[in-house]
Amino acid sequence: MNFFKISGFFFFYFVVVGVYVIFMPKILQMLGYSAPHIGAIFALAPLMRFFVPFFFLKHIELTPKIFYFALAGATLSIALFYPTIHSFYLFIFPNMLLGACLGMILPYVETYAMEHLGKERFGKSRLFGSIGFMLIGIVLARHLETYTNGLHYLLIASSLTAFFAYLLTQNNPHFSKEKEKATTVFSLLHVKYLWISLFLMQVSFGAFYNFFTIYETEHGISLETTSYLWAFGVICEIILFYFQAPLLRRFSLLNLVRFGVTLTSLRWFLLYAFPSSLLVSYATQSLHAFSFALHHTAALSLLYTLYAQKKLAAQFYYGISFGLGGFFGAFIAGFFYGSYLYLYASIIALFSLGSLYLFKERE
Structure with missing residues (x-):
């Protein structure tokens, strides 16, 4: 039953992310x-x-208690989109609130999912998030006649996310335990090279998340075909999430993180070297299974082995990689956009890989 609740949470949480990332800019x-x-x-x-x-x-x-406040805050912030969206300065505040709340919600549930399901079964639950992200991209693309339709989907998905989160946590003895006991003070510095690698990995992704569609269409690939490339990448991600358990059992977590970063660097280099090749574009999208799905599970699992305060480790994982790394990735990609964009992204991913080798030797 908990598997269903966790999967339902992931599904609707990433529907929210899908609407926000794919459609809110439009x-x-x-x-x-x-x-x-x-x-x-x-x-x-x-x-x-x-x-x-x-x-x-x-x-x-x-x-x-704080988790429930975050759930309520996320839904409230989206409800505030309706009266504030026509004013740039007013719209800033609900977006800040939403970002803060999402930064607490996902780590709280994902930590429990990893502990309760184990890293082998975790991927089979997490893949429902990928399904939700992909489905909302298909469905809402056909129903975005007015901007309010997008806000309606966002509000409904946020409410259902809160509903499944409440079902999962209410009367669950795991969440009524005392606070996480830590024998050491939480420190980023003692595994700083790992954190640097996670940060650089998401900086390299800035070229993909923000400019992949523009890059492909400028090199002769149609917008419709580019949308199929996005969907193909998510499908590969879903397949890897489902079948990753044998890899997690056979290989060390650190080597899997390295493998994901290595393939990411190769992925960006292929996009740079063959910008007009549809076949190469599909090949690079197939690597999304490793550069996102496998890397995500292995990196999160590795942090859980290094820190006693697992929820806090997960919060910093999302904050440093997808937060700070995503911010700088978008900024750098916008500044360097052009024919060499993915070459720069590939080099940044190589620096991420190098940091992982420093992590092993020094930490």
């Missing part, structure tokens, strides 16, 4: 927002995800 464009204003709005959530974990280093614990 909605803001429909409402007359300029590109700099859109960029500023979407820089807020990653930055908030980066700052939030620092509040939990001392004195504050991510308890069920």
Whole structure:
């Protein structure tokens, strides 16, 4: 039963992410927002995800009460999109609130999922998030006649995320336990090279998340075909999530993280070297299974072996990699956009790989 609740949570949480990432930029464009204003709005959530974990280093614990406040805050922030979306300055505040709340919600549930299901079964539950992300991309693309349709989907998905999260945590003895006991002070520095690698990995992804569609269409691949490339990458991600258990049992977590980073560097280099090849584009999208799905599970599992405060480790994982790394990745990709974009991304991924080797030798 918990598998169903966890999977339901992942499904609707990533529907929220899908609507926000895929369609909100288009909605803001429909409402007359300029590109700099859109960029500023979407820089807020990653930055908030980066700052939030620092509040939990001392004195504050991510308890069920705070978790429920975060769920309510996420839904409230989306409800505030309706009256504020026509004003750039007013729209800043609900986006900041949403980013802060999402920075608490996912680590709280994902930590429990990893502990309860184990890293072998975790992927089979997490893949429902990928399914939700892919399905909303298909469904809402056909129903975005007005901007309010997108907000309706966002609000409904947020409410259902809160519903499944409540079902999972209410009267669950795991969540009523005392705060995580730590024999050591939480420190980023003693495994700093691992954190640097996770940060650089997501910086390299800035070229993909923000400019893949533009890059492909500028090199002669149609927008419709590019949408199929996105869907193909998610399908490969889902397949890997389902079948990753043997890999996690056979190989060390550190070697799997290295493997994911290595293939990511190769992925970006192939996009640079063969920008107009549809076959190569599909090949690079197949690598998304390893550069995201396998890397994500292995990296999160590795952090859980290194830290007693697992929820806090997960918060910093999302804050440093997807938060700070996503922010700088978008900024750098925008600055360097051009024919050499993915060569730069490949080099950044290589630096991420090098940091992992320093992690083994020195830490």
